[in-house]
Structures are given as C-alpha cells and as structure tokens.
Amino acid sequence: MKTRIYNVKILAMAGSMDITEGEVWIDGSRISYAGVPKAGMPKWDREIDGGGNLLMPGFKNAHTHSPMTFLRSYADDLPLQEWLTRQIFPMEAKLTGDDVYWLTRLAIMEYLTSGVTAVFDMYFHQDKVAAAAVDSGFRAVMVSGLNDYISSLEELEESYCTYNDYHELISYCLGFHAEYTTSPRLLTGVAALAEKYQAPVYTHNSETAAEVEQCRERYGMTPTAYLDSLGIYRYGGGGYHCVHMSDEDLDIFARQGLSIVTNPGSNTKLASGIARISEMIGRGINLAVGTDGPASNNCLDMFREMFLVTGLAKLRQQDASAVPAEQVLYMATAGGAKALGLYDCDRIAPGKLADLILIDLQQPNMQPVNNLVKNLVYSGSKQNVILTMVNGVVLYENGEFYIGADRSVIYQKANEIINRMK
Amino acid sequence: MKTRIYNVKILAMAGSMDITEGEVWIDGSRISYAGVPKAGMPKWDREIDGGGNLLMPGFKNAHTHSPMTFLRSYADDLPLQEWLTRQIFPMEAKLTGDDVYWLTRLAIMEYLTSGVTAVFDMYFHQDKVAAAAVDSGFRAVMVSGLNDYISSLEELEESYCTYNDYHELISYCLGFHAEYTTSPRLLTGVAALAEKYQAPVYTHNSETAAEVEQCRERYGMTPTAYLDSLGIYRYGGGGYHCVHMSDEDLDIFARQGLSIVTNPGSNTKLASGIARISEMIGRGINLAVGTDGPASNNCLDMFREMFLVTGLAKLRQQDASAVPAEQVLYMATAGGAKALGLYDCDRIAPGKLADLILIDLQQPNMQPVNNLVKNLVYSGSKQNVILTMVNGVVLYENGEFYIGADRSVIYQKANEIINRMK
Numbered sequence: 001m002k003t004r005i006y007n008v009k010i011l012a013m014a015g016s017m018d019i020t021e022g023e024v025w026i027d028g029s030r031i032s033y034a035g036v037p038k039a040g041m042p043k044w045d046r047e048i049d050g051g052g053n054l055l056m057p058g059f060k061n062a063h064t065h066s067p068m069t070f071l072r073s074y075a076d077d078l079p080l081q082e083w084l085t086r087q088i089f090p091m092e093a094k095l096t097g098d099d100v101y102w103l104t105r106l107a108i109m110e111y112l113t114s115g116v117t118a119v120f121d122m123y124f125h126q127d128k129v130a131a132a133a134v135d136s137g138f139r140a141v142m143v144s145g146l147n148d149y150i151s152s153l154e155e156l157e158e159s160y161c162t163y164n165d166y167h168e169l170i171s172y173c174l175g176f177h178a179e180y181t182t183s184p185r186l187l188t189g190v191a192a193l194a195e196k197y198q199a200p201v202y203t204h205n206s207e208t209a210a211e212v213e214q215c216r217e218r219y220g221m222t223p224t225a226y227l228d229s230l231g232i233y234r235y236g237g238g239g240y241h242c243v244h245m246s247d248e249d250l251d252i253f254a255r256q257g258l259s260i261v262t263n264p265g266s267n268t269k270l271a272s273g274i275a276r277i278s279e280m281i282g283r284g285i286n287l288a289v290g291t292d293g294p295a296s297n298n299c300l301d302m303f304r305e306m307f308l309v310t311g312l313a314k315l316r317q318q319d320a321s322a323v324p325a326e327q328v329l330y331m332a333t334a335g336g337a338k339a340l341g342l343y344d345c346d347r348i349a350p351g352k353l354a355d356l357i358l359i360d361l362q363q364p365n366m367q368p369v370n371n372l373v374k375n376l377v378y379s380g381s382k383q384n385v386i387l388t389m390v391n392g393v394v395l396y397e398n399g400e401f402y403i404g405a406d407r408s409v410i411y412q413k414a415n416e417i418i419n420r421m422k
Numbered sequence: 423m424k425t426r427i428y429n430v431k432i433l434a435m436a437g438s439m440d441i442t443e444g445e446v447w448i449d450g451s452r453i454s455y456a457g458v459p460k461a462g463m464p465k466w467d468r469e470i471d472g473g474g475n476l477l478m479p480g481f482k483n484a485h486t487h488s489p490m491t492f493l494r495s496y497a498d499d500l501p502l503q504e505w506l507t508r509q510i511f512p513m514e515a516k517l518t519g520d521d522v523y524w525l526t527r528l529a530i531m532e533y534l535t536s537g538v539t540a541v542f543d544m545y546f547h548q549d550k551v552a553a554a555a556v557d558s559g560f561r562a563v564m565v566s567g568l569n570d571y572i573s574s575l576e577e578l579e580e581s582y583c584t585y586n587d588y589h590e591l592i593s594y595c596l597g598f599h600a601e602y603t604t605s606p607r608l609l610t611g612v613a614a615l616a617e618k619y620q621a622p623v624y625t626h627n628s629e630t631a632a633e634v635e636q637c638r639e640r641y642g643m644t645p646t647a648y649l650d651s652l653g654i655y656r657y658g659g660g661g662y663h664c665v666h667m668s669d670e671d672l673d674i675f676a677r678q679g680l681s682i683v684t685n686p687g688s689n690t691k692l693a694s695g696i697a698r699i700s701e702m703i704g705r706g707i708n709l710a711v712g713t714d715g716p717a718s719n720n721c722l723d724m725f726r727e728m729f730l731v732t733g734l735a736k737l738r739q740q741d742a743s744a745v746p747a748e749q750v751l752y753m754a755t756a757g758g759a760k761a762l763g764l765y766d767c768d769r770i771a772p773g774k775l776a777d778l779i780l781i782d783l784q785q786p787n788m789q790p791v792n793n794l795v796k797n798l799v800y801s802g803s804k805q806n807v808i809l810t811m812v813n814g815v816v817l818y819e820n821g822e823f824y825i826g827a828d829r830s831v832i833y834q835k836a837n838e839i840i841n842r843m844k
Contacts, residue, residue, distance in 0.1 A: 069789070073796035077732075077746035110786035113805065268733035269800065271742040299787050299801030304726065308733075310499075311690035315734075320693040324499035362829065364532035365721050367491070368836040374495035378691070379721030383535065383805040407784065414790040 001045050001392060002027050008050030008358070009372070010034060012348040013057055013334050017326050017373050024055060026354040029168070029392040034348050048387070048394075054359040054372060057347055058117025058388060059302040060336025062261040063240040063290025065123050066107035066132075066140075067100040068092075070418045071295035080208070080270050088295055094421045100125035102413035104132035105405060110300040111138070112396035112403070115385040117355035120202070120261070120290065120340050122175065122240075124150055126159060134167050136403040137393050139355065141340045143173040143202050146190070147181035153189040160197065169391060171341065174237070178204040179215055179223040184230075191231040198235045200341070202261075203227070205239030208272050212244045224249035233258055238339060240290065241266075242280075243273040250276070254283040259339035262331075264308035265299075266292030277313045277323050287331040288339035303380045306332050310377065325377035358387035423467050423814060424449050430472030430780070431794070432456060434770040435479055435756050439748050439795050446477060448776040451590070451814040456770050470809070470816075476781040476794060479769055480539025480810060481724040482758025484683040485662040485712025487545050488529035488554075488562075489522040490514075492840045493717035502630070502692050510717055516843045522547035524835035526554035527827060532722040533560070534818035534825070537807040539777035542624070542683070542712065542762050544597065544662075546572055548581060556589050558825040559815050561777065563762045565597035565624050568612070569604045575611040582619065591813060593763065596659070600626040601645040602633055606652075613653040620657045622763070624683075625649070627661030630694050634666045646671035655680055660761060662712065663688075664702075665695040672698070676705040681761035684753075686730035687721075688714030699735045699745050709753040710761035725802045728754050732799065747799035780809035 006023035012034060025033040027042070075087035095103075100123065111119060118139040121129055126142050133140035142163055144156045156174065163172035174197070176182045176190055182203075194201050205223050206212050215223045225248065227233065233252075238259035245253075253260060262275045280287055289309060291300045306328045313323040337346035344353045361369065365379045388396040395402050428445035434456060447455040449464070497509035517525075522545065533541060540561040543551055548564050555562035564585055566578045578596065585594035596619070598604045598612055604625075616623050627645050628634050637645045647670065649655065655674075660681035667675075675682060684697045702709055711731060713722045728750050735745040759768035766775045783791065787801045810818040817824055 069786075071792075072790065072801060073793040076793075076796045076800060077743050080742050083742065106786055106789060113786060265729075265733075268737050269742065271736040271740050271744070273740075274737065294801070297800070298796070299803070301787070301801075301803060304729065307687075307726065311687075311730075312737075314693040315690055315696065318693050318695075320502050320505060320691065321499050322693070362833070364491075364528055364535060364829075364833075365723070367528060367833045368494065368840050370493075370840060371495040371498075374498045374720070378498060378719070379494060379716070379723075381721070381723060381804050383803065407786075411784070411786075411789045418790045418792060 002042050003046045004044045005048045005050050007052055008055040011056040014347045014349055026392045029353055031350055031352050031354050033350055053361050057333045058355045058357045059115050059332050060340055061116045061119045061290050062288035062336040062339045063263055064119050064121055065293030066121050067103040067123050068293035068295040069103045069106045072298045091421055097125040097128045099417045101128040101132045104129050105410050106414045108136045108138045109401055112388045114301045114382040115357040115388055117390045118342055130170050134169055137390055137395050139169045139390050141171045143175035145177045147177035148183050157193055173202055174199050175202040180211055187230050194235050200235055200237035201232050202237050205242050206244045207241035209244050222249050224252050228252050243267055243275045250283050253285050259286040259288055261288045261290045263290050263292040264312050265305050266296040270296055274312045274316045286335055286338050288336040289332045301382055302332055303382055306377045325374045328377050329373055354389055354392040356389045357385055360384045360386045424464050426466050426469045427472050429474055430477040433478040436769045436771055448814045451775055453772055453774050453776050455772055475783050479755045480777045480779045481537050481754050482762055483538045483541045483712050484710035484758040484761045485685055486541050486543055487715030488543050489525040489545050490715035490717040491525045491528045494720045513843055519547040519550045521839045523550040523554045526551050527832050528836045530558045530560045531823055534810045536723045536804040537779040537810055539812045540764055552592050556591055559812055559817050561591045561812050563593045565595040567599045569599035579615055595624055596621050597624040601637055609652050616657050622657055622659035623654050624659050627664050628666045629663035631666050644671050646674050650674050665689055665697045672705050675707050681708040681710055683710045683712045685712050685714040686734050687727050688718040692718055696734045696738045708757055708760050710758040711754045723804055724754055725804055728799045747796045750799050751795055776811055776814040778811045782806045782808045
C-alpha cells in the first residue's frame with residue numbers, strides 16, 4: 001500500500017517544534033519521504049488531501065489498562081480504598097478472556113479518536129489484549145502486571161519471549177504490578193530476568209503517599225530505592241505515576257536512565273497528588289504521558305492529559321511559566337515513544353513507522369493561528385483529530401473507524417459484559 | 423418554526439438527574455412539550471431523529487471575555503504579571519469595534535462546538551459583542567467591565583437600560599472589572615445603580631492571593647467584605663473566580679444569596695490557585711462554571727472545565743469523593759442559568775426556552791452506558807456535541823455552523839486582526 005498525504009503542515013518533531021509545509025509519502029508501514037512536493041512519485045494506492053491541516057506523529061499513551069473500559073463511570077466519586085477494594089477488584093475477578101478482548105477493542109476505538117497510535121498496556125489475559133490490538137491494526141506494547149496474586153515468573157518469561165516475536169504491532173516489556181503487591185522473591189526473579197534479557201522493567205511506582213510510607217516501613221527505603229537495590233533497573237525501564245518521589249528517587253531515575261510516565265488525570269480524579277514534573281525535567285529524565293485505565297480517569301484523552309501535565313505543574317509551583325507547552329507535546333509523543341521502546345515511532349522522517357495523525361485546524365479552537373504547538377496543548381481537543389494512521393494504515397478518519405469490526409457490535413459486547421456482572 | 427426532536431434520552435434537569443426516553447417539541451423559541459410520544463402533534467417544520475442520543479439543557483459559560491480569541495496562544499507559559507502587562511494589555515489597546523465583532527463571532531463558534539448556549543460576557547465595545555451574538559443567533563448576558571480606565575457610571579447606566587431592551591437574545595447585568603481597578607467613587611456609584619434598579623452586580627473577585635492582600639492593605643478588608651460594606655450586593659449578584667476566599671467571605675456570599683462563578687481552567691493555567699468548592703457547596707451558595715477568556719485558558723470548552731471543577735477539588739481536599747459529578751453538571755447548566763439570570767434556560771420543560779444540546783452516545787468515550795451523568799463530567803468531550811440549539815434555532819449540527827456567516831470568513835478576519843497588530 002502506497003499512500004501520499006499532501007497539502008499538509010508537517011510537525012516532524014525531528015529535534016525541534018518547527019512546522020513546514022509539504023507532503024508525506026508512505027510505503028507499506030513506513031514513511032518513505034517527507035518534504036516539499038517533488039518528482040519521481042510512485043503510483044499511489046491512495047492520495048489524501050490534508051486540506052492544509054497539521055500532520056504529526058501520533059500520541060503515545062504510555063500507561064493504561066485498556067480492558068477496564070467496562071468500569072467507566074461505574075464507581076466514581078468514592079474514597080480511593082473503597083473504590084479499589086469494594087468496586088474495582090471484585091468486578092475484575094469476573095472478567096473472562098473474551099471480555100478482555102472486546103473491552104480492549106472498545107478502548108482502541110477511543111484511543112484512535114484521541115490521536116493515540118500506540119499504548120503501553122498492563123493487564124491480564126494478555127493474549128486477548130494482543131489479539132484485540134492486532135485485529136484492530138493497532139500498536140500495543142504490553143507489560144506484565146505480575147504480582148503475588150496473578151501470573152508467575154515463568155509466565156512472565158514466556159510472555160516476554162512470545163509477544164516479542166508475535167506480530168509487528170506487538171511488543172512486550174518486563175514488569176510487575178507494584179512493590180506493594182509483589183514479594184521480594186518475585187522481585188528478585190524479575191531482576192534476574194532483566195539481567196538475562198538485558199531488558200528494561202516497568203512498574204507502578206509511588207502513586208500515593210501511603211504506598212511510599214508503607215514501603216519505608218517494610219524495607220526502610222522508598223519504592224524506587226528498594227527496587228533499585230534489587231537490580232531491577234540494571235537495564236533501564238521506569239515507573240508509572242511517580243507522584244510522591246523524593247529528590248533521591250529522582251536522582252536514581254536520572255542515573256539509571258529511567259523514564260517516568262505521568263498520569264495526571266488519574267492522579268487528579270483519585271486525589272493522589274501532583275507529580276514533580278519540573279524537577280524531573282531539570283534532571284533530564286525522559287518523561288511520557290499516560291491516561292491510566294478508564295476506571296480511574298475516566299477517559300482516554302491525551303489532550304486532557306497534556307493540559308493537566310502543565311496546568312498542575314503551574315498550580316503546584318505557583319508559576320504560570322512552569323513546564324511550557326513544547327515540553328508537554330514532546331512528552332506525549334517522542335518521550336512516550338522512547339518509554340515504550342518504539343524508537344521508530346517518534347518522528348516524521350524517511351524510514352520511520354507511519355504512526356501519524358492529522359489535526360483539523362479549521363475548527364474555531366485552533367484559530368487564529370498564533371502558535372500551533374500551544375494550540376495543541378492548551379486548546380486542542382479530540383474533536384480536532386480527523387485521521388489516525390497506525391503502521392501505514394488509516395484506522396480512523398472523519399469520525400469513521402476502519403478496524404475490522406462494527407462499532408455497534410463492540411458497544412453491544414461492552415454493555416453485555418458489564419450488565420452480566422451487575 | 424415548529425421542531426420535533428424525537429428518539430432521545432432526556433436529561434431534563436427538573437430537580438433531579440433522572441433520564442427518561444421520549445421527545446421534545448419546540449414552538450418558536452420555547453419548548454411546548456417534553457415526554458413520551460403522544461397524539462395531537464402540530465404540523466412540523468422539521469423533525470429531528472435524535473438517534474437515541476442524550477438531549478439536555480445547554481451549558482452556560484458563566485464567565486468569559488469572548489473577543490479575546492485573538493490572543494489565543496499568543497503569550498503562554500509566562501509569569502502572570504508579565505503576561506498581563508506586557509502582552510495582553512498592549513494588544514487589547516489596539517482593538518477596534520469591528521475587531522471585537524469578528525473575534526466574538528469566532529468565540530461563539532467555539533461555544534457552539536462545546537454545547538454552550540449562553541455566555542456571561544465582560545468586555546468593551548459591547549455594542550459589537552451584542553451585534554455579534556444577535557447576528558449569530560446566540561444568547562449573551564453582557565456585564566460591564568467598568569474601571570478607572572474605561573467606561574463610566576453614565577455609560578454603565580446607559581448600557582444597562584439599552585441592552586436590557588435590545589433583543590430577546592441579549593440582556594445586561596450591572597458590574598465592574600474588579601476592586602483593584604475601580605475607585606471607591608465608582609464603586610459607590612455602582613452601589614447606587616444597584617439600589618436604583620434593584621439589580622444584581624457581578625465582578626472579578628479574589629482571583630489571586632495578591633489581590634486579596636492588596637485590598638486588605640488598602641481598606642483593611644477582603645474584596646468581598648469591602649464590596650459588601652459599600653452596599654454593592656444589596657440586590658444580589660456575585661463574583662468571578664473567587665479563588666482566595668475566607669470563611670467570612672463565603673458567609674457573606676451565602677447571606678446575600680450571591681453566586682460564585684468558578685474558572686478552574688484559567689486559575690490552573692495562570693497558577694492562581696484552587697477555589698474552595700466544597701465549602702461553597704456546604705454553605706448552599708449557587709455555583710456556576712466559566713472558561714474565562716481564551717487568552718488565559720486557552721479554550722472555551724465546558725467539558726474540560728467540568729472535569730477540573732471536581733478534579734481540583736479532589737486534589738485540594740485529598741479526597742476522591744469530593745464534589746460528585748452530579749453537582750458539577752448542575753453547576754455547568756442550571757447553576758449557570760441562575761447566575762446569568764436566565765431563569766427560563768435551566769431545564770427541559772414546557773414554557774422554557776429551547777436552549778438545548780444533543781450529546782452523541784455512539785462515541786467510544788460514552789460506552790458502556792453505566793452512568794451518563796458521570797460520563798458527561800469525567801469522559802465527555804466537545805466531540806460528543808452533535809447539535810446545539812439556541813432559542814429554538816439549530817446553530818450547530820454535525821460539525822456544521824448555521825450562524826449566518828461562513829467559517830472561513832470569520833477565521834480570515836481573526837487572523838488579519840492579530841497579524842495587523844503583531
């Protein structure tokens with residue numbers, strides 16, 4: 001499949017936020033040319049008139065639990081512990097593999113409407129998550145949610161080997177749920193696997209103040225220091241949330257070259273706190289942005305997340321200049337690609353994978369055109385996403401989905417699943 | 423014009439958040455029937471199949487400066503004082519009346535995409551704001567921005583009389599910019615006008631900590647206590663922002679029956695702080711929600727504001743159960759209608775004005791359907807707005823505007839205005 005997208009402004013994110021005018025050629029899954037119109041065009045299967053709109057790399061949702069769509073708006077406005085133990089856990093226990101498949105397909109639809117072209121997904125029944133992604137044509141990096149109650153080291157290693165050699169849209173990262181749900185024996189085993197495969201490791205880290213306090217009581221160390229002491233981060237990786245981080249924790253992240261995935265929507269709705277984004281940036285830590293799962297957010301909207309990343313930093317620091325829009329946009333795209341290990345999905349350039357989105361500038365929230373990067377972060381909306389392409393294939397365009405299943409079937413399945421459980 | 427909207431879920435907001443199925447009839451500017459299908463239908467000019475989606479009262483954007491669209495993304499990520507004095511004020515000084523007209527038309531387009539059916543607007547060149555609203559078919563309550571530098575008591579009184587007898591879509595409220603920009607002589611004059619017309623008064627109040635501190639130094643009182651001591655609130659009214667309010671300030675608001683319009687997006691982006699929403703609710707104060715102007719937000723999106731109202735309250739109180747979604751939705755609709763004095767725009771019922779929106783439930787962010795009110799507040803997006811009707815007339819439907827001007831003309835004007843000034 002050879003596709004040409006012409007008449008576009010191009011935000012290539014190739015080391016700057018410069019925007020040029022031109023066109024992008026796609027051959028199969030990869031970009032073959034980006035620049036001004038030129039001769040020597042191949043025969044196109046499709047030519048898309050971009051209408052003068054903005055073409056850019058898709059967003060990377062760097063932390064989510066896709067199948068949790070069934071719990072959207074099921075249990076909100078409750079204290080955190082009640083929410084988790086009385087509402088979320090009992091419902092999750094009822095999920096079948098088939099449920100996970102359909103609920104993931106629903107999440108993928110929502111990702112596409114928000115310009116997300118890849119996710120970093122932690123859940124169980126990962127065979128079904130992978131199948132849902134492949135069937136939709138969507139890119140997913142899966143990470144293990146190993147803990148004392150589900151999965152095992154053997155299963156983790158098997159999944160790691162299986163899903164890193166499964167499909168071009170799928171990859172797998174070593175990981176576990178969190179320090180507070182995972183025994184030292186398992187953690188030591190994860191460190192051994194990291195060593196064996198020279199692989200990065202990701203986990204939930206310091207999401208709440210109570211989590212950090214309890215780890216200190218158990219081990220006399222913060223979660224970051226404790227995990228680092230076990231050798232978990234010998235080959236990199238990083239943490240999700242990272243709200244309650246000490247200076248020393250951040251120093252460890254910087255020293256080990258780890259990524260932090262911030263989840264401001266979830267941290268806001270669950271009253272977990274505000275991450276220390278400026279201090280992270282100051283240490284040169286790679287930052288990415290995630291929505292967390294739809295039970296705790298409740299939407300999968302990277303525009304809302306981007307506004308919150310900078311807005312909450314401004315509030316926390318009482319400084320309207322904190323964390324400028326350019327840094328946020330980088331985090332939500334290229335920073336995310338780095339965290340996910342998707343080094344070919346970070347920019348628009350020949351040879352890179354064609355994970356692209358087209359942003360409608362002919363909406364009132366994008367006018368007048370003073371600064372498109374600020375527009376994206378401060379006034380952008382999923383309403384502006386008119387095309388989402390993954391791996392060279394258009395999956396969403398002008399409100400229609402091209403994901404190999406009818407939207408009504410997916411909605412029906414999702415409603416059946418939650419209604420069966422109620 | 424007689425319109426029937428059938429096959430809809432109806433969130434009437436008539437004293438509850440109950441949702442029923444049925445249809446709504448509109449005769450001219452008003453609702454003539456809401457309920458299950460019944461006999462005795464008139465001859466319709468138009469029948470709209472709602473597709474099983476959600477019909478509800480439109481959002482009221484209860485504090486904005488519409489013409490400031492020209493400064494969207496013009497000066498962001500700057501310290502507050504530099505932003506205001508070096509970037510915003512000098513640019514505003516260059517505005518002509520014609521500029522204000524076109525910039526307001528652009529803002530109205532954006533309101534419509536976000537399901538806003540009325541605004542509470544403070545700016546200058548108000549003849550042009552009124553003209554832009556009427557020409558668009560949009561409802562606007564204008565409030566004076568009187569201060570020591572613009573306008574006068576005579577002009578305020580003249581505007582009050584003129585615009586309350588101008589057009590069915592326009593009304594006018596006594597007001598002034600803020601305590602810190604308005605002399606005691608003018609404030610005393612405003613109080614006299616409030617007395618003369620037995621009218622409510624609105625103003626910016628306690629947006630920043632510095633503003634409150636400076637007022638204490640000047641008068642030994644908070645802005646709220648000082649304004650109350652002048653008799654400003656004898657006939658009601660209220661305040662915009664109200665971030666830094668003491669218990670005593672809130673007691674005054676409760677005692678005088680005043681409304682508070684919260685502006686969480688602007689307060690976040692400008693690092694002003696988080697309003698004490700729960701304490702306001704606890705005192706029974708009427709609450710409304712506004713975007714503030716597009717220079718400080720930068721978008722005019724009530725969905726973002728709704729999430730922030732509850733999210734920031736949760737963060738501030740470290741309590742995930744703070745300010746439930748139902749309260750937020752009430753604030754953004756009926757609470758706003760009360761603040762704006764639009765008592766006929768608060769619900770779906772016979773005799774009420776037909777300021778209505780249709781919410782697309784066939785988007786992934788609205789599925790599965792566990793709780794539509796939670797969905798609206800936590801996962802809703804302007805992408806879900808498929809129809810916006812003001813005063814019985816459809817102004818926005820399926821992405822198209824019906825506002826008596828072409829979108830390209832309005833965009834061109836907005837870009838010309840800012841480019842002329844740069």
